[in-house]
Amino acid sequence: MNARLGFVDRFKAQVEAAGGKVVVCRSREEAVGVVRQELYRRNLREVLGGGLGGRWASLKESLESWGAKLLETPPRLTPDGIPEVGIGEAEYAVAETGTLVEVAWHRERLLSSLLPPVHIALLDEDRIVPDLDSLFVVLLPLLSQGPRPRVVCITGPSRSADIEKLLILGAHGPRELIVVLSPP
Amino acid sequence: MSGLPQTLRIQQPPPGFDPGASKVAKAARHATLQRSAAIAEVANWEDLRARAKVIRAYTLEHIDVLLQQLEVNFRGAGGVVHYASDARSACTILLDLARQHGVRRVVKSKSMVSEELEVNEAIQRAGLEVVETDLGEFIIQLAGERPSHITAPAIHKSTEEIATLLSRHLGESLPPDPQALLLAARAYLRKRFLDAEMGIIGVNFAVAETGTLVVVENEGNARLVSTLPRLLVAIMGIEKVTPALLDLATFLRLLPRSATGQVMTSYVSLISGPYPGQELHLIVVDNGRRRILGDPTVREILHCIRCGACMNVCPVYRIIGGHAYGWVYTGPMGAILSPLLLNAETTSDLPFASTLCGACREACPVDIDLPRLLLELRRRAASKVSTPSERWMMSTWAFAGKSRERFSVGGKLVRRFLRVARNLGSVQRLFPPLAGWTISRDLPLPPAQSFRERWRKP
DSSP states (O other): HHHHHHHHHHHHHHHHTTTTEEEEOOOHHHHHHHHHHHHHHHHHEEEEEETGGGGGHHHHHHHHTTEEEESSOOOSSSSGOOOOOEEOSSEEEETTTEEEEESSSSSSEEEHTTSSSSSEEEEEEEGSSHHHHHHHHHHHTTTTTSOOOOEEEEEEEEOOOTTTTTTEEOOOSHHOOOOOOOOO | OTSSHHHHHOOOTTEEEEEGHHHHHHHHHHHHHHHHHHHHTTTTTHHHHHHHHHHHHHHHHHHHHHHHHHHHHHHHTTTTEESSSSSSHHHHHHHHHHHHHTEEEEEEOOOHHHHHHTHHHHHHHTTTTEEEOHHHHHHHHHTOOSSSSSOOOOTTOOOHHHHHHHHHHTTTTOSHHHHHHHHHHHHHHHHHHHHEEEEEEOOEEETTTTTTEEEEESSSHHHHHSSSEEEEEEEGGGEEEEEEEEHHHHHHHHHHHHHHHHHOSSHHHHHHHHTTTOEEEEEEOOTTTHHHHTTTGGGGGGGGOOHHHHHHHHOOOOOHHGGGGSSSSSSHHHHHHHHHHOGGGGGGGGGSOOOOOHHHHOOTTTTTOOOHHHHHHHHHHHHOOOOHHHHHHHHHHHHHTSHHHHHHHHHHHHHHHHHHHHHHBBBOOOOTTTHHHHSOOOOOOOSSSSSSHHHHHO
């Protein structure tokens, strides 16, 4: 248990060092509340959440009861057809580097952490592995046979330093990353 | 000034010139500082380098088996593998794919091998539109230039220059503010991503064990290129293959820290096969690499993982910048890789553009002995181009230098000869075959006595 707590602290510190934010929740209900609040604060009624797993059915219900829509795909694939916020589930996370790991079996699942300017990542505490070695040990069976998922490792918001080495957050991907961490 | 011979005609730089103040020098210094800080955090940095070196050497030793394994696994995941022996065949494969799919618009993420193959030129000649989507690459594509650094391609450009360039091409007046420029480029490129029928990506590592292509980036453009278009083509040099998925744990600790001083880049995509509804092709390119592989004394340069650390620390690169290297690969690694890949006389003088200070080797995350390779290429260049008289002089020099007696007698003779040959206090003109030496410089006059002679005198 102590080791697990160490992972959470390290993970949180590394996400923050990479320019992201981590909200640690004590329950799944609290996590749902945090997401709702993020949408409320931004005055949003539409959010991109393609391929959100059944484990988060309560989030879907909660948002719908509040009048917000969780979209599977962007309404239009045009620059103005993309919601402000995308919600995605991280299957794993790496404490060593503050990295979120998304495992996507279809295209929609890849878009919510990529197209909107704000990315909210839902993560279960027990999915944090200590280091990169552990991550690739865990991923190996997934990538070893049959149809393989696309795996995306995300560390902080997108960034560019291509103009005179000046670091700017928010290049082609999200400029803001919020990790909502809750017990399984 | 007193220590220098008065006679040396050193060209004075213009007043106010500070070689350390250029854009490139500043950026390189900045990157080096970031890198040092990121490395200091890692307790076993040297172990990581050693492990990476072992993996890279193993890979080159077993490259055919590994490429075969990669092909089998990549196909097993639903992808198609093509092999290209040179630039022309790679571009033909690419254009055939585009034609079969009725492609008109192509988006591309950063790939050094595609610069090497001149993929963009081929696509444009075929009448298709191709847009570079990495911000730095986009800027230099608009400017019609080559990258001046392998990980920071537009580093030689000032914010003002970029503002003028983007304003002209995007048709709006943009202020010289990096944030505003990035936003404008993002909006312009977002539309291109959504409209494109074909995406082209580079590959940082290709895992043989699983058939996985690994793409390391910060901006998210490689994610967009690999996710939005229904036709995706990846291009890699044969040396990008690596045996096992677990190798990534080593390389992903070394690469971001060495390149930009980050613990991890924003995105690392693991592409193993297409997602449903996508078509995925991989073009594995030789283009001179097998020739290097068959040349054991220099094949170590194929260990390179393209982080750019060697150029950031190189005192020569910092002053002259990337364009001076004349081709797509710059800095110390470029000075070795370019002549070997091109196998041409035009770049054989690149290995001489080095002080052999060894900073590049120290910075190299896979511990490539760059100074040794530079020396080896110098030796080859010298044996090819030197004249019989030059070779005779060098062997005389070697003969004299190998014994103390011969050296001091020879020194005496040369000193006497030069004092006779002098005019106006220095040696300004020598006869052939020594004339070449004095065409553009004076030979300072040697002192009348050697150090040993002066030492012996009370």
